Amino acid sequence: MPPNPCASCKTNRALILRPKDHSKLCKGCFIDVFEAEIHHTITANKLFYRGEKIAIGASGGKDSTVLASVLKTLNERYDYGVELILLSIDEGIKGYRDDSLETVKRNAQQYNMPLTILGYDELYGWTMDQVVEQVGKKGNCTYCGVFRRQALDRGAARLGVKHVVTGHNADDVAETVLMNLLRADLPRLSRTTSIVTSTPSASLDPNSHTNIKRSKPLKYAYEKEIVLYAHHKNLDYFSTECIYSPEAFRGSARALIKNLERIRPSAILDVVRSGEDMAKLVPGSDEGCGGACGNAVPAGEEEEGGCGSANGRTAGGDMANMEQHLAQNEAAAENGLEVEITSRHINDTHDSSVPLPAGKKGKKNKGPSSTQRKTTKQVMGQCKRCGYLSSQDICKACVLLEGLNKNRPKNKIEVGYEDGQETEKELNSVTNGLNKLHVEGG
Amino acid sequence: MPGKNLPEIANEPCRRCKENSAALVVRTEPLCRDCFVKYVHTKAIKRLESFRVRNAAPDHHRKILLALSSGVSSAALLHILDHHLKTQKTKTGRTGFALSVVFVGAPDVNFQAEELLAKARDHYPDHEYASLPLYDIFCLVSDDASLLALIRPLGAAPDLPPAEKLAQLINSLTSATARADVISTIRTRLIVEHAKSIGCEGILWGDSTTKLAEKTLAETAKGRGFSLPWQVADGESPFGITFHYPLRDVLKKELVSYVKLAEPSLASIVHASSVPTQASMSSKNTTIDDLMKQYFESVEENFPSIVSNVVRTTSKLEAASVSASDPYCDLCNMPVPAGRFGIHGWGGDQKDGVDGCNKEGLDLCYGCTRSIPQLAIDTNGNP
Ligand SMILES: [Zn+2]
Ligand SMILES: [Zn+2]
Numbered sequence: 001m002p003p004n005p006c007a008s009c010k011t012n013r014a015l016i017l018r019p020k021d022h023s024k025l026c027k028g029c030f031i032d033v034f035e036a037e038i039h040h041t042i043t044a045n046k047l048f049y050r051g052e053k054i055a056i057g058a059s060g061g062k063d064s065t066v067l068a069s070v071l072k073t074l075n076e077r078y079d080y081g082v083e084l085i086l087l088s089i090d091e092g093i094k095g096y097r098d099d100s101l102e103t104v105k106r107n108a109q110q111y112n113m114p115l116t117i118l119g120y121d122e123l124y125g126w127t128m129d130q131v132v133e134q135v136g137k138k139g140n141c142t143y144c145g146v147f148r149r150q151a152l153d154r155g156a157a158r159l160g161v162k163h164v165v166t167g168h169n170a171d172d173v174a175e176t177v178l179m180n181l182l183r184a185d186l187p188r189l190s191r192t193t194s195i196v197t198s199t200p201s202a203s204l205d206p207n208s209h210t211n212i213k214r215s216k217p218l219k220y221a222y223e224k225e226i227v228l229y230a231h232h233k234n235l236d237y238f239s240t241e242c243i244y245s246p247e248a249f250r251g252s253a254r255a256l257i258k259n260l261e262r263i264r265p266s267a268i269l270d271v272v273r274s275g276e277d278m279a280k281l282v283p284g285s286d287e288g289c290g291g292a293c294g295n296a297v298p299a300g301e302e303e304e305g306g307c308g309s310a311n312g313r314t315a316g317g318d319m320a321n322m323e324q325h326l327a328q329n330e331a332a333a334e335n336g337l338e339v340e341i342t343s344r345h346i347n348d349t350h351d352s353s354v355p356l357p358a359g360k361k362g363k364k365n366k367g368p369s370s371t372q373r374k375t376t377k378q379v380m381g382q383c384k385r386c387g388y389l390s391s392q393d394i395c396k397a398c399v400l401l402e403g404l405n406k407n408r409p410k411n412k413i414e415v416g417y418e419d420g421q422e423t424e425k426e427l428n429s430v431t432n433g434l435n436k437l438h439v440e441g442g
Numbered sequence: 443m444p445g446k447n448l449p450e451i452a453n454e455p456c457r458r459c460k461e462n463s464a465a466l467v468v469r470t471e472p473l474c475r476d477c478f479v480k481y482v483h484t485k486a487i488k489r490l491e492s493f494r495v496r497n498a499a500p501d502h503h504r505k506i507l508l509a510l511s512s513g514v515s516s517a518a519l520l521h522i523l524d525h526h527l528k529t530q531k532t533k534t535g536r537t538g539f540a541l542s543v544v545f546v547g548a549p550d551v552n553f554q555a556e557e558l559l560a561k562a563r564d565h566y567p568d569h570e571y572a573s574l575p576l577y578d579i580f581c582l583v584s585d586d587a588s589l590l591a592l593i594r595p596l597g598a599a600p601d602l603p604p605a606e607k608l609a610q611l612i613n614s615l616t617s618a619t620a621r622a623d624v625i626s627t628i629r630t631r632l633i634v635e636h637a638k639s640i641g642c643e644g645i646l647w648g649d650s651t652t653k654l655a656e657k658t659l660a661e662t663a664k665g666r667g668f669s670l671p672w673q674v675a676d677g678e679s680p681f682g683i684t685f686h687y688p689l690r691d692v693l694k695k696e697l698v699s700y701v702k703l704a705e706p707s708l709a710s711i712v713h714a715s716s717v718p719t720q721a722s723m724s725s726k727n728t729t730i731d732d733l734m735k736q737y738f739e740s741v742e743e744n745f746p747s748i749v750s751n752v753v754r755t756t757s758k759l760e761a762a763s764v765s766a767s768d769p770y771c772d773l774c775n776m777p778v779p780a781g782r783f784g785i786h787g788w789g790g791d792q793k794d795g796v797d798g799c800n801k802e803g804l805d806l807c808y809g810c811t812r813s814i815p816q817l818a819i820d821t822n823g824n825p
Contacts, residue, residue, distance in 0.1 A: 041789060044789065045789065170790070177662065178659060178662070178663075181658060181659060181662060181752060181756070182659075182748070182752060184748075184751045184752050184754070184755035184756075185755075186755060186758065186759070195789065219789070220789055220790040220791075252737070252741075256659070256663075256733070256734075256737060259733050260663050260730060260733065263617075263619055263728055263729070263730055263733060264617065264619050264663075264730060264812075266665075266785075266812060267663050267664075267730065269665075269790045269791070270663060270664060270665035270808075270809075270812060271662055271663055271665075272790055273665050273667065273788065273790055273808060274661070274662040274663070274664075274665055274666065274667025274668070274670075275662070275667060276667075276788075276789070277667040277668035277808075278662070278667040278668070278670060278759060280762070281668075281670075281671060281759040281760050281761065281762060282759065282760075283758060283759075283760050319745055319748060320745075322747075322748060322751075323744070323745040323746075323747050323748050326747035326748065326750070326751050327469065327470065327746075327747045329747075330469065330747055330750070331469075331470075
């Protein structure tokens with residue numbers, strides 16, 4: 001036996017300290033166990049059916065490249081009988097996607113998978129560059145986020161594909177769980193923990209992009225293991241790390257996850273598990289029926305808001321905006337005033353704010369256990385224009401498009417950026433604190 | 443700190459009484475000392491509506507337990523409750539409930555618990571006091587077979603003194619996070635058992651808003667999401683006794699100010715917390731609880747309402763409905779719906795292998811399984 005044998009085969013020399021549980025494995029056993037877990041995720045959750053056509057949302061980054069590679073391997077090894085294609089979105093920002101799209105093109109050849117690249121111009125009639133030209137640099141993030149959310153679904157619908165898989169990994173899911181706890185957004189917490197988010201629709205048009213099923217086969221895979229796998233399999237990927245700092249809630253959650261992983265390697269998985277368990281405890285949750293009924297929400301909603309330009313955004317803006325709004329509510333409740341929720345920010349975060357009782361001492365308290373157990377539940381309907389699931393009559397994308405098409409910039413989406421400087425200072429104190437918190441790798 | 447701008451607000455009048463000059467700023471409102479004390483009292487007492495005098499039958503005296511911890515929050519709560527009971531007595535000639543105070547000494551405390559408790563007794567003599575060592579859990583838990591099963595694989599003899607049993611258990615844990623987790627789990631259980639044994643109908647916990655937010659994220663990170671509602675919500679606990687968090691609407695920093703301003707003697711029953719400073723954070727001795735504590739104490743500075751919102755919203759999670767047939771975790775004693783014990787056999791870990799702990803006849807929930815080492819069967823060689 002070699003001096004440092006692999007914990008699995010006990011034969012080869014261990015070269016890899018597995019990030020998930022710190023077990024010492026040889027290269028072959030690591031690749032085996034990584035693939036076996038994803039196979040198990042797919043079969044245990046019955047993600048695919050024979051004959052299904054599946055679009056892999058491909059960005060050329062590590063996650064989607066590993067996803068494509070693993071799915072190809074597993075499809076051949078276990079004979080899933082699924083047809084895999086690559087689907088990439090080009091936002092139309094000059095130069096931004098050049099390298100990553102080149103990577104995707106090479107991947108298509110390496111994996112022998114058909115590739116479709118769809119531009120925002122084809123999907124929406126506007127490239128992001130044109131949007132920026134129209135609305136200026138300040139507001140374009142809103143467009144990017146909203147357009148991106150629907151892009152894969154719209155793209156898949158064009159290709160007649162009903163199932164899109166994305167490269168979201170365990171770190172992403174754990175980060176989203178903590179972020180939604182911080183934002184106090186229980187409905188979203190419950191949605192984003194499920195491995196499949198389908199958007200069943202009443203639409204009669206079978207080609208409607210509202211009938212797209214989304215799933216995350218890498219949901220339980222650690223980011224570090226994805227990188228290791230890509231490295232040891234010599235996969236060709238492009239580092240698409242967003243160079244812009246995320247908004248404060250997501251940034252906080254990300255820093256916490258990184259620190260948690262250092263303290264206890266299993267913590268990422270443990271957060272995911274807690275998220276799944278808590279989803280069942282969210283009032284009015286549909287987890288009981290596997291999330292398949294009723295709780296219909298645009299599946300891509302958890303999509304990251306990051307985009308090609310952070311110019312219109314202030315670091316910490318989301319946290320500071322919410323703080324301001326909540327503080328106003330508290331003050332108003334203290335004074336017994338009716339609170340009208342008008343803030344745009346709150347529309348963004350849905351039910352993040354808690355409706356406060358109008359009267360102060362007037363309400364009879366029925367004891368400590370009788371807190372107001374009401375969560376506002378969104379009523380999801382369909383966008384009257386495009387059929388996409390939306391809580392409004394017209395979905396955000398269509399509203400934005402209408403504005404663009406009328407050749408009139410929508411100023412109202414820029415609300416709340418004025419006090420950026422002060423916010424940044426405050427936020428820095430939070431993030432600095434977190435950075436200092438970096439614990440030494442164990 | 444609410445009082446950080448003292449020089450600037452020195453000339454400002456109190457926003458509430460409009461008479462005294464402000465002593466500190468509370469959520470943007472400058473308040474004088476008296477109005478601040480009133481503010482904290484009101485927030486706490488509002489949470490104790492069900493223990494009003496008129497709800498107390500004259501022939502039956504209700505008793506509740508206060509868990510004192512040497513921290514700022516539970517000390518403040520003791521002071522508030524003492525004042526509240528005195529007021530009730532003056533106004534109505536009787537009180538809505540009787541207070542019993544318990545202090546649990548932890549194995550890692552390096553200060554004189556008895557001294558602290560003696561001071562509390564001196565200052566607030568109207569109440570019943572008890573101090574319990576953590577290892578009393580091995581005496582108080584009626585069916586301690588399950589707890590014994592935790593240490594049996596370690597080679598512990600059943601007739602070992604309780605203190606030794608506890609030491610064996612704690613020493614078997616492989617990380618600071620696990621030690622902190624198991625100690626606080628046992629502490630909660632011990633307090634529950636004590637409360638029941640002396641006939642208390644409920645337990646008052648000193649947790650501030652900030653602490654509850656910390657707990658929410660820390661327990662989530664430790665895989666205890668399933669039991670979160672039982673750990674942060676007011677009302678019936680799964681242990682046949684009610685839990686109350688009267689300070690859930692008061693921030694930690696407000697309680698720090700309260701202890702300074704309300705009563706000079708209060709500081710003597712507070713032991714300076716021994717949280718590692720940021721500089722000393724290393725993965726070896728940092729716990730998940732420490733991480734969340736530092737995080738929320740920084741968020742609290744500029745985003746207090748976000749901290750409150752986390753707590754307010756988390757308390758809306760509906761505890762899983764527990765049926766009599768649901769099994770309980772042998773360590774934390776929480777009901778485990780559908781008996782989903784251990785860390786295997788779910789999406790994130792599909793190993794079908796029987797958990798090592800089960801081999802020892804133990805049923806541990808997901809979170810407890812993470813803290814209790816996989817005993818002899820762990821071949822991964824964790825450091
Ligand atoms: Zn005043
Ligand atoms: Zn447990």
